[in-house]
Amino acid sequence: MxxxxxxxxxxEAALLASQEPLGIAGLKQLFDGEVSAETLRxxxxxxxxxxxxxxxxxxxxxxxxxxxxxxxxxxYVEKLFPDKPxxxxxxxxxxxxxxxxxxxxxxxDIEDIxxxxxxxxxxxxxxxRGWIDVVGHRDTPGRPELLATTxxxxxxxxxxxxxxxxxxxxxxxxxPLEPAPAETAAAPDTGTRADAQPAAAATNx
Amino acid sequence: MxxxxxxxxxxEAALLASQEPLGIAGLKQLFDGEVSAETLRxxxxxxxxxxxxxxxxxxxxxxxxxxxxxxxxxxYVEKLFPDKPxxxxxxxxxxxxxxxxxxxxxxxDIEDIxxxxxxxxxxxxxxxRGWIDVVGHRDTPGRPELLATTxxxxxxxxxxxxxxxxxxxxxxxxxPLEPAPAETAAAPDTGTRADAQPAAAATNx
Amino acid sequence: MTSAFADRSAPVARIYxxxxxxxxxxxxxxxxxxxxxxxxxxxxxxxxxxxxxxxNLDILDIPMAPLxxxxxxxxxxxxxxxxxxxxxYLVMAAxxxxxxxxxxxxRPPSAEPQEEDPRAELVRRLLEYERIRKAAAALxxxxxxxxxxIAISVxxxxxxxxxxxxxxxxxLADAWRGLLHRARLAVHHRVTREELxxxxxMSGILRALRERRVLEFRELFEPQRGVAVLVVTFLALLExxxxxxxxxxxxxxxxxxxxxxxxxxxx
Numbered sequence: 245m246x247x248x249x250x251x252x253x254x255x256e257a258a259l260l261a262s263q264e265p266l267g268i269a270g271l272k273q274l275f276d277g278e279v280s281a282e283t284l285r286x287x288x289x290x291x292x293x294x295x296x297x298x299x300x301x302x303x304x305x306x307x308x309x310x311x312x313x314x315x316x317x318x319x320y321v322e323k324l325f326p327d328k329p330x331x332x333x334x335x336x337x338x339x340x341x342x343x344x345x346x347x348x349x350x351x352x353d354i355e356d357i358x359x360x361x362x363x364x365x366x367x368x369x370x371x372x373r374g375w376i377d378v379v380g381h382r383d384t385p386g387r388p389e390l391l392a393t394t395x396x397x398x399x400x401x402x403x404x405x406x407x408x409x410x411x412x413x414x415x416x417x418x419x420p421l422e423p424a425p426a427e428t429a430a431a432p433d434t435g436t437r438a439d440a441q442p443a444a445a446a447t448n449x
Numbered sequence: 450m451x452x453x454x455x456x457x458x459x460x461e462a463a464l465l466a467s468q469e470p471l472g473i474a475g476l477k478q479l480f481d482g483e484v485s486a487e488t489l490r491x492x493x494x495x496x497x498x499x500x501x502x503x504x505x506x507x508x509x510x511x512x513x514x515x516x517x518x519x520x521x522x523x524x525y526v527e528k529l530f531p532d533k534p535x536x537x538x539x540x541x542x543x544x545x546x547x548x549x550x551x552x553x554x555x556x557x558d559i560e561d562i563x564x565x566x567x568x569x570x571x572x573x574x575x576x577x578r579g580w581i582d583v584v585g586h587r588d589t590p591g592r593p594e595l596l597a598t599t600x601x602x603x604x605x606x607x608x609x610x611x612x613x614x615x616x617x618x619x620x621x622x623x624x625p626l627e628p629a630p631a632e633t634a635a636a637p638d639t640g641t642r643a644d645a646q647p648a649a650a651a652t653n654x
Numbered sequence: 655m656t657s658a659f660a661d662r663s664a665p666v667a668r669i670y671x672x673x674x675x676x677x678x679x680x681x682x683x684x685x686x687x688x689x690x691x692x693x694x695x696x697x698x699x700x701x702x703x704x705x706x707x708x709x710n711l712d713i714l715d716i717p718m719a720p721l722x723x724x725x726x727x728x729x730x731x732x733x734x735x736x737x738x739x740x741x742x743y744l745v746m747a748a749x750x751x752x753x754x755x756x757x758x759x760x761r762p763p764s765a766e767p768q769e770e771d772p773r774a775e776l777v778r779r780l781l782e783y784e785r786i787r788k789a790a791a792a793l794x795x796x797x798x799x800x801x802x803x804i805a806i807s808v809x810x811x812x813x814x815x816x817x818x819x820x821x822x823x824x825x826l827a828d829a830w831r832g833l834l835h836r837a838r839l840a841v842h843h844r845v846t847r848e849e850l851x852x853x854x855x856m857s858g859i860l861r862a863l864r865e866r867r868v869l870e871f872r873e874l875f876e877p878q879r880g881v882a883v884l885v886v887t888f889l890a891l892l893e894x895x896x897x898x899x900x901x902x903x904x905x906x907x908x909x910x911x912x913x914x915x916x917x918x919x920x921x
Binding site: 465468505515516518519523527530536537539541542549550551552553562584586589605606607608611613614616617 | 804810
C-alpha cells in the first residue's frame with residue numbers, strides 16, 4: 245500500500261472524510277510519518293489539479309487543506325441544507341470586522357469604533373461559533389479581555405491568513421449617497437483598486 | 450449549469466456533501482424536479498463507474514446513494530479520526546424511533562408511518578445489535594412479527610425504562626398518510642416542503 | 655449575492671412596505687416609521703454618515719452648523735414622539751454642539767497656532783467607522799463554510815470490527831420529529847410517559863407469553879411494585895387485547911382468567 249499512487253489515494257480518502265482542514269502534521273500521521281512533507285505537498289497539489297473543473301474543490305486554508313463545494317454551487321447548497329446558518333446582522337459583522345482588522349481589541353475598543361455599546365450577546369455568539377477568542381488581558385484598570393480571531397474564522401471564510409482579508413478601503417473625502425449600492429456590490433474585489441490603502445492591511449499582522 | 454455534464458458535477462458534489470444517503474426524491478429536488486428520474490439514475494450509475502477503484506466509492510443503500518471510504522483504506526483513515534463515531538442514517542434512526550415509541554409494532558406499521566418500504570436490512574442490523582427483538586406475532590394474515598426494544602437497548606442508551614425517553618408529539622394513528630414524504634432527502638427538514646414528490650421516495654430500493 | 659448591507663444604501667427605511675428613499679425634508683415621519691428609521695442605523699456614527707452622504711458634504715471639512723442642526727432635529731423628533739433613544743445619540747448631540755461652539759469662538763491670533771481643528775476627532779471616528787462598515791460588508795461577501803460552501807465529509811466505512819454508531823435518546827426524539835415534519839401530520843397529543851410505560855409493559859407481557867405461551871391473569875401482575883404498575887399492566891393488557899395481540903379467556907364465572915398470545919392458537 246505504499247506506492248505513490250496508493251499514498252495519493254489514501255490522502256484523497258482522508259481529505260474527503262475529514263470535515264476539518266488537514267494540515268501537514270495530520271497528513272504525516274496517516275502514514276506514521278513515513279512520507280515526507282515535500283511528497284505530501286506535491287501529492288496534495290496533484291490532487292488539487294485532479295479536481296480542477298469539478299463542483300468540489302480542494303482548498304488551502306489556515307489550518308490545512310479541505311475539500312468543499314465551490315461557491316458557485318451556493319443555490320444548490322441551499323436546497324440541500326435549507327436550515328443553514330442565516331446571514332449575520334450588520335451589528336455582528338461590524339463587531340467581527342473590528343476584531344479581525346484591529347485585533348487584539350477590547351470590548352471598549354469595539355464600542356469606540358462603532359459608537360454604540362458592544363452587546364455581550366454578539367461577542368458570545370462569535371465565540372460560540374469559534375471565530376473569536378480571548379487572547380489576553382489589557383494591562384489597564386479592570387484588565388479587559390483582548391479579543392482576536394481564530395484559525396477557524398480563517399478556515400470558515402476560506403482564508404489562509406489575515407493578510408488575505410479584503411483590504412481596508414481608503415475613504416473618499418466626500419461620501420456621495422448615490423452610488424452606494426454599486427459600491428457595496430464591488431466590495432469583494434476592492435483589493436484590486438489602486439487607491440486601496442497600503443498601510444491599512446499591514447496593520448493587522 | 451444545466452448541461453448534462455454540469456448536472457453530473459452537481460450530483461457528485463451533492464452526494465459528496467451530504468452526510469445522509471440521497472435518494473431519487475432528494476436528487477430531483479436539487480434540480481427543482483427538472484431532471485427526470487431516469488436521467489438521474491443514469492448519471493448516478495455513471496458516477497459509480499467513475500469512482501470505481503478510487504479512494505471513496507458511491508454505494509447504493511436502502512434509502513439512496515452515499516459516498517463512503519473504501520473498506521481497505523479504513524485503517525489509514527481511522528488513524529486520523531480515532532473517535533469519529535459512525536452515525537446511523539436517518540432511515541435507521543426513524544425505524545428505531547418508531548419501534549421504541551410505538552412498540553410492539555410490525556414492519557407494516559413501520560412502513561405506514563415512514564411511508565416507505567421498511568428495509569429488512571435495517572431491522573436485521575438492529576436485531577444483530579441486540580436492540581430489538583421479536584416479541585410475538587400479530588394475528589392477522591401473514592402473522593407478521595411484532596418488534597419491540599430490548600433491555601440492551603435501554604442499557605446502551607443509558608435509560609432505566611422507556612419512560613425516560615423524551616416525550617414527543619404523537620403521529621396521528623390514522624394511516625396511511627396522504628403524502629409519502631421525500632424520504633430520501635438529505636436535510637432533516639426537507640419534508641416540510643409541500644412539493645415533496647410522493648411516489649418517488651419508494652422507488653429506490 | 656445581495657447583502658444585508660445593500661438594503662442600507664438603497665432605501666433608508668420602509669414605511670408600510672413602501673421604500674423611503676430619504677428622510678422627508680420637513681422631517682415629518684409617522685411615529686411607527688420613525689422607529690423603523692432608527693433601526694436602520696447602527697448608531698449615531700452611522701446616522702451622521704448618512705446625513706453627510708445625503709447632503710454630499712465634505713467629510714474632511716464638515717460644515718458643522720447644518721450637520722448639527724439636522725442631527726438635532728432628528729433627535730428632537732425622536733424625543734418628542736417619546737421614542738426610546740439610545741444614550742449614545744444624546745452623547746453625540748452634545749459632542750456636535752460642543753464642536754460647533756468651539757468653531758464659533760474667535761481664535762487668539764498667536765496663542766496656539768498649532769491648535770487642532772475641533773472637528774478632527776469626529777472626522778477620525780467617522781472615517782474609521784466608515785472603513786469598518788465597508789470591511790464588514792466585504793467580509794460578509796466572502797463565501798462562508800456552512801452557509802455558502804459545504805465542507806465535504808464522506809462517511810467512513812467501518813470494518814466488521816468497527817465501532818457501532820452511537821445513539822442518544824435525543825436522537826430518537828429528533829428522528830420522530832423528523833417523521834412528523836415530513837408527514838405533515840397535525841400534532842394532536844403527546845406520547846406521554848404514562849403511554850410509553852403502557853407500551854413498555856405491552857412488550858414485557860408479550861415476552862413473558864412467548865416463553866410460557868399461557869399465563870394466568872394474576873401472574874402478570876406484580877402487586878409488590880405498587881398500584882401505579884398494576885394499573886399500567888392492566889392498561890397494557892387491555893391495549894394488547896384491543897390490538898388483537900392477546901386473547902383473554904375465562905371458562906366460567908370466578909374461574910381463572912387465562913391470557914395467551916393471539917397467534918398461539920393457530921401457531
